[in-house]
Amino acid sequence: MTILGIETSCDETAVAVLKVKNGKFNLLSNIVSSQVKIHAKYGGIVPEVAARMQMEMIIPVIKEALVGAGFKPARTGHRPVPTNNIDYIAVTQGPGLVTSLVIGVETAKTLSYILNKPLIPVNHLVAHLLVNCINNKIKYPAVGLIVSGGHTMLVLMKNPSRGKYEIIGETQDDAVGEAFDKVAKILNLGYPGGPIISKLAINGDKNKFKLPRPMIQQQNFNFSFSGLKTAVLYLTQDKKFKKTKQNINDLCASFQQACIDVLVSKTLRAIKKYKPKSFLLGGGVAANSELRKQLKEKINTKFPEVRIFIPELKFTGDNAAMIAVAGYFQATKNTKTLKHKNRLDLKADPNLNL
Numbered sequence: 001m002t003i004l005g006i007e008t009s010c011d012e013t014a015v016a017v018l019k020v021k022n023g024k025f026n027l028l029s030n031i032v033s034s035q036v037k038i039h040a041k042y043g044g045i046v047p048e049v050a051a052r053m054q055m056e057m058i059i060p061v062i063k064e065a066l067v068g069a070g071f072k073p074a075r076t077g078h079r080p081v082p083t084n085n086i087d088y089i090a091v092t093q094g095p096g097l098v099t100s101l102v103i104g105v106e107t108a109k110t111l112s113y114i115l116n117k118p119l120i121p122v123n124h125l126v127a128h129l130l131v132n133c134i135n136n137k138i139k140y141p142a143v144g145l146i147v148s149g150g151h152t153m154l155v156l157m158k159n160p161s162r163g164k165y166e167i168i169g170e171t172q173d174d175a176v177g178e179a180f181d182k183v184a185k186i187l188n189l190g191y192p193g194g195p196i197i198s199k200l201a202i203n204g205d206k207n208k209f210k211l212p213r214p215m216i217q218q219q220n221f222n223f224s225f226s227g228l229k230t231a232v233l234y235l236t237q238d239k240k241f242k243k244t245k246q247n248i249n250d251l252c253a254s255f256q257q258a259c260i261d262v263l264v265s266k267t268l269r270a271i272k273k274y275k276p277k278s279f280l281l282g283g284g285v286a287a288n289s290e291l292r293k294q295l296k297e298k299i300n301t302k303f304p305e306v307r308i309f310i311p312e313l314k315f316t317g318d319n320a321a322m323i324a325v326a327g328y329f330q331a332t333k334n335t336k337t338l339k340h341k342n343r344l345d346l347k348a349d350p351n352l353n354l
């Protein structure tokens with residue numbers, strides 16, 4: 001079975017071709033066109049700009065993914081790349097920026113109609129976790145931690161092939177990636193904040209500044225990062241705070257460790273309560289090497305029986321391989337696969353639930 005995955009939920013235009021044979025995943029191509037340099041000029045994502053770039057990039061990226069997967073382009077002019085070996089088209093339905101999502105959804109609908117192939121609507125958040133299934137046999141139930149620019153969530157995955165997910169906790173305000181981005185803005189470090197802060201944190205002292213660990217003591221699985229960001233803001237506004245290179249590094253390390261402490265603590269609490277067989281990490285912040293390291297160490301020490309799955313770096317940020325993988329599970333279990341009549345009714349849903 002070959003699946004064409006399309007992801008346009010935010011500022012990445014991504015297309016992948018995934019072939020699955022006898023349960024073995026073979027990722028034939030995985031193209032990501034990022035707009036990050038364009039949005040960096042504005043210090044964050046500008047939705048209108050993102051939508052326009054999605055529009056410009058979607059066809060070239062589809063073509064690049066098909067050619068990369070070995071589908072030979074026609075020699076003359078602008079004739080399309082043959083796509084008769086594609087069995088399904090999977091697309092991100094939501095959540096995300098609606099103006100970006102519609103580009104992927106409408107393109108996928110058109111392809112599905114022209115090629116007469118079933119269309120699979122995929123939840124972006126579920127896909128961030130399911131990307132861990134590429135050549136890994138995951139045992140369920142599993143606890144999943146989604147850490148991205150828009151979401152911070154603990155999910156109980158009872159049986160994903162039947163679409164069973166339960167949100168057991170989530171952020172009450174900012175997402176953790178958003179907090180990294182906002183703290184970077186406060187410190188004038190650039191956008192996106194996550195990669196910059198984690199790099200500076202390497203040369204910083206994580207114990208230098210005392211920052212809060214919001215909600216860490218609460219007996220639930222929820223998060224809050226907005227107060228932590230404000231604590232950083234107040235600290236930098238204090239007359240005693242000198243903006244030296246070392247202080248910035250120390251502040252980055254202290255802020256990063258405060259985020260990690262909360263994420264690790266709530267994850268351990270969830271594992272203790274739900275006794276899963278596996279733990280899955282997903283989302284852009286999963287690229288953070290300290291978070292990866294400390295989650296692994298702490299889970300291994302306290303719950304050695306739990307298998308830990310952390311995505312390769314190329315699968316942490318938004319990509320379409322994860323959409324194709326999630327699409328595969330839906331296609332094989334025949335859940336939410338749209339054929340013929342109803343596929344043209346599919347609508348992008350910026351607030352799509354799990």
Ligand code: KG4
Pocket residue numbers: 010147148149150151176177178180181192193194195198283284285286287288289316317318
């Ligand atoms: O999953 P993603 O690519 O997009 C969303 O679905 O939101 O996540 C993007 C977020 C951004 O906030 C970015 O700053 C953060 O992931 N991020 C990181 C790192 N790399 C990216 N956060 C912390 N440490 C990193 N190394």
Ligand code: ZN
Pocket residue numbers: 124128148149283284317318
């Ligand atoms: Zn994402």
